[in-house]
Amino acid sequence: MTERTGAPEQKGADEIAGAFDDFMRAFESFKETNDARLAEIEEKLAADVVTEEKLARIDRTLDELSLKARRPPLAPGERGAAAASERKTAFEGYVRSGAEDGLRRIEAKALSVGSAPDGGYLVPVEIEREIGKRLAALSPIRAIADVRQVSGSTYRKPFMTAGPAVGWVGETAARAQTGSPTLAALDFPTMELYAMPAATPGLLDDAAVDIEAWIAGEVEAAFALQEGAAFVAGDGENKPRGFLDYDTVADAAWSWDKLGYLATGVTGGFAAANPSDRLIDLVYALKAGYRQNAHFVMNRKTQGAIRKFKDEDGAYLWAPPSTPGAAATLVNFPVAEAEDMPDIAAGSFSVAFGDFRRGYLVVDRTGVRVLRDPYSAKPYVLFYTTKRVGGGVQDFEAIKLMKFAAA
Template structure:
């Protein structure tokens, strides 16, 4: 079988033959069986002192095919995830009125109807210098696709806020307790100590451009066009910030949190498990560090834990076997599912770093409890027909923040000696 990757699937007159998720999934499973057979043969040849460069190249091609097919499945899952939308914040009649007024504003710049709606309900529109809120259906469509595109947003807790900062209190030290007899005096215990984590919402923007012909064409669905222009770029920027953002005018990523060896873990740090080898896995029993990582997480976090890494790190791990000889990486159980690693789901996050000296290339944890994303209500659009004539720019903004909320819920693999 030829594994040269030219495209995700052969083209036909009707489009792409691999557009059916089940077909792509079946191809993925067949490719994985070929991968296991080729890797087993490679390992046997190495044990017999007969390493073969051609075999290594063939295995790399099969590995690339696996990645391509998994990426195709992810794309199909994204298309299938587009929701049947329903308005929530306003009555149906007002939603329809807002949607019609917003379309008139986008097509022609006529904001009269939007201003009238703003007068009736100040929560709908904003001053012209700040743009206007998009209709609820469009906002929900963008948010849903962001959750599917950005793996961290899909894994983390997401809270909608109305202000600029969300503060979450947590207990530093709980109340003192003790055992007493039935008639013994009860001494007064110490009061619990509290602190608060702050999650400010930062501004994220995109500025798609449209031609006058596009805006004049009544057949063009402007909601779909606008969502398609901004959801991908928003998701890319968010995904990077949630992983490694420094917190300066952007969310603070979990890799930006101070780290410490897990044996010396303390609140405010993320615990790390070292591979013992700089820029790589141990040559003997390389999968052991992953087992150590799993059990470094407290039992209460483990049932909902997920591995997070990029595809290049996955390619290195895909060769590993457990003590019984079974591969620890497994393809999705269903066409719309995720690959698994040692029995836990695996999320692809291309913003995770490649394996390098002292890199933190693998994360594992309960991200719903460990990482919080805050979304300021509303996505705003400001129409600008002047700055780039003959194009019309749509300055689109949303406010989003994020950071670690439970430092014990996420653990990292450090590719170093300690």
């Protein structure tokens, strides 16, 4: 007897295989017994009672096995684990050798749309989850923004432009009828992002190579690089819209659908005297409710310039990370280092400050696809990997900018 151990996914697959083997053995026994019964009828014009009873027992066993195969899973995740294991095995076969039959059958059963070979196949959920984790670690804006997963091509978020009238009233005083709220919506379409890692036939033939980790590792840098640029300054054309692409206005005249800014007072730099004062002003331009989870966002050159600033007591405003994996802080707020933020220049918006989890939304459409291409770059095998991502500002009060200008 084969010992069935290992991960839940493998265990589920082993149990299904074992049940199928049991069914096939019972069916073979059924055929042999029934053939014997028919031979007895031909020879004696009647079947032996023992043979009839044996056939009846086998018939009941087949019925029980059939019912067991059709029953809903009794243990939580039993069927899901088996399906995940089946997809994982089929996907590995596709990546290593180009065998498509397993994935075609799985996606046909799932009624997947657009899963033809020319569009690639969905990766197992474990790979998709691993890619998401790696992107969160590498993409600075994704790491601090609000991230939502959607199944459609566009995420629509309603918001209230004018709420119902409210007010204080005495216990027995008449209540005036309140007005109805006025709603509008922000749309966040998802755009296609792709990477194309290459592998040698030798790497794919090596059974010791973890295919899931290899694909996730190969696409992480490419995806993170493109996302980082789009989330900061993307124009919304076939890519997410970055927060620096929105209209800006002096914070004193701020209005919804624009980002407010404070000027440094000097074109292309900070004031010579007390340059850190404008950073403090930027912090307190943000309402208290947004400051609790706020981050500074800037690139390393801007951070290098600000790192020299001291307060009136001679203490540096910038502080290194207090623990491994933590972020540096500026006036006690964490700093997210985003290389796609512009360098300090005349009129540049080189520093942002805000609660990006409330202010900026990243939308991921579920499903990462891989198309295997062994022809375009022989002898290498290319893996055209795509995911759909969108993004944009969802709360214009939550982010403030520093403009390096006189006004």
